[in-house]
Amino acid sequence: MNRRDHGRSLLQQWDAAKPANFYDDDRYLRAALARRVGAERLARFAPALRQAGADAAGPVSRAAAVLDRPEHLPRIEAWSPLGERTANVLSHPAHHEVGRLVWRSGVLSVLGEPGNVAVHAALTYLFGMNGEVPHLCSIACTAGLVKAIQRAGGDLMRREWLPRLLDPDYDRRWHGAQFVTEVQGGSDVGANACVARPVADRDGVWRLSGEKWFCSNVGADLYAVSARPEGAPDGTAGVALFVVPRRLEDGRPNGVFIRRLKDKLGTRTLPTAEVDFQDALAWPLGRPEDGFKLLMGVIINTSRLAVAIGACAMMRRAWVEAWHYARVREAFGRRLVEFPAVRHQLAEMRALGAAGLASTLFVAALEDRLTLAGVHPEDDPLFRTAVTVNKYVCSVDAGLVVHHAIEILGGNGTIEDFSPLPRFYREVPVQESWEGPHNTLMAQVLRDGLRSKMHDALLAATQDVLLGVPGPAPAPVRDRALGALEDVRGGFAALLRSDAETAGLHVRALVGRMARLNQAALLLDDAARAGATEGLGWLGAAAELVLDRWAATGYEPARDPGYGALIGRVLAG
Incomplete structure (x- = not known):
């Protein structure tokens, strides 16, 4: 065998060595999960986790690479063939194929039972080893909306909307999004100018008007939207939280109009848009005066946990790619793993990835314990602090770990169709900015x-x-x-x-x-x-x-x- 053929055979060995099941391959995930949720609960969900691990490592991984190609990114259909204004987001067929695998895992339906946030986190983590997937944001936003409705939703939300948000059948289910950011301020929610007015002849129904500037998962069925009721005070005290269906019962747009999709650095398979609300029908989540607390304490904290989960997942996948590569790739007559500098990077990657998984499952299990004890997690000082600092440290570490992995793969690490690492490198800084830079x-x-x-x-x-x-x-x-x-x-x-x-x-x-x-x-x-x-x-x-x-x-x-x-x-x- 000549040198060229030998080099290619080593790459083939690297590709063949990668795991066929992300759950079976991750011993620490299984051990940490058992200690945080208990052996009995883990045994109950182990089949779903194992199937998710196989799906994530196989068909979802392959589809994620296809969906990230420029020609396969989502696009807006602004008008119907009959000249009617629409709010349609068009996606590649693989988007829905992946969605069916993700939803059937129970990643959202498990939230119908209290005490399953850690299991939900583990399922999300397995699919998150492919980055945005492109359903990670949808999972996070839907989870936040589920929890908010469980906490403060009215009869309509609990009776008709919640079961559809929890449905594991992708083709029947509804999914959620959250629109808070406006052009004059992102994290400064108190600067919101979107206006809410009650409908005179419909008790408990409002109309929303205004602009939202950064609307991810814009194709969702239900939006959690922050808005200021007419006459409400300035600042966060005057911010209420509403649920806005994207469409009316007859299928027409509910006063929701998509201006354009954002051309983002990363998470490009996730449609993020600028949206106008023009007298959109809306239903309040809880009391208007409690809107900001519900938004931050339930929806944003859920997404902060989700960002950490996604960061840990990308760290794990980056480690897997780099570890197997370093064990077979040769340079200057030695395998890469034999070089001290490479070993140093690999050790940092493994330690930081495990550390992130440990602290993220700690936060998820803490939320479960508090909820089962009848305590609102956001009222607990430990949870409030841990979910915030964990989001920070995990998302920072993901950037370092992914960069290390690219460096170990060298030029191959920069090639879009060679590994998921370039995609991760673009996604990490986007995720860092979500739910508070x-x-x-x-x-x-x-x-x-x-x-x-x-x-x-x-x-x-x-x-x-x-x-x-x-x-x-x-x-x-x-x-x-x-x-x-x-x-x-x-x-x-x-x-x-x-x-x-x-x-x-x-x-x-x-x-x-x-x-x-x-x-x-x-x-x-x-x-x-x-x-x-x-x-x-x-x-x-x-x-x-x-x-x-x-x-x-x-x-x-x-x-x-x-x-x-x-x-x-x-x-x-």
Whole structure:
């Protein structure tokens, strides 16, 4: 065999080595899920998870690549053949083929029963290993709308709309979207100018008029829309939340008109549009005066969790692509995985991906526990803090991990039809901006800290995890983590005593360390509780790497003679 044929055979080996089932291939997902939802609940949903893993690795993966081609992107049909104004979004047939596989998994129908957010998260994660898919946004928005209707919806919503939102049959189901951003402000919801007026002869029905500037999943059946009732006060206190059907019962547009689709950097298979509402019929979600709280506490928090899930999924897929490539690809007479610099990148990728999955399932399971206990999750300081900082740290890490993977694949990593990595690289910064860019999240953590020291809840929960880690083996790492925790706690106390300018400059670094400590603690605990046959011996090393590199202060890998061995342990198993 000549060199050229040998090189191509190695690429064929790489392609053949990739998993046929994302669920079966991910030992840590299965172990972490079992610990957070319980073995009995996991056994109940394992068949659906396994089928989703096979679908995601096979037909969905192939279709995602097809759908991302420029000629297959969604488009708007503004007018019917008879000259009637429409609100149609036209998609490639593969869009619907993927949708049928995604919906049949139960990714949304599981939310009809309380306590299944972690299962929903795991199903979303499996499909999210293909990026936007293009249904990830639809899943997130529909989940948020389901929870909001379960919490505050009227009779019509509960009786007629909720069952269709939960239907696992793609061809019957309805799906949701959320339109908040206006041209004068994105995260500044208090600047909303879209107006709502009650319909005089229809009790409980309103009409909405105005413009929404960034409307993703615009082809949805139901929109959750923020608007200001006439006469309501300025700012967020005057923002109400409404549900707007895209079409009237006779099929005509409900005063909803799509101007154009946005030409986005990434998530291009997801139709994102500018939309005009012209006296659209709308139904309030809860009391108008509670609109902003319901929007942020239920819908936006659901989407923040979804962003983290998607980020973790892309990190996992990037690791899979790069790991199998590095094991077979040769350069200068050696396999890539034998080069220390490549091993270093692979270890970072594996550790950060596992850390993100640990903290994201922690947030999802926390929401389940609170809901089953009759507590609104957004009223819990731990949940409010954790869902915010987790969205930040996971979406930041996804960019680093995907970039590492592209670098390991070299020029091949930049080719659109060679791997999903270029698509992920374009999608990551778009997802980072959803549901509050990082500076907005930092401002929220600061406000919560100044008002009621909410960050203390996450620090206390992390401390509890560390103190509960069983066995003597993790003791040195646990002690370092506890020391770093006290340092972060002191840092927050000093930050909150400082002036606003100083606090704004330094809050991100502290939030990052707080999030890392939580991730390291969860990994350390999972490592200590893993059985010898689970193949998770590397988890403890991953916890140590996350702690030393990104949470502790003063650590310099170059001065640590055991750093190379630590990298080796992260990659073992």
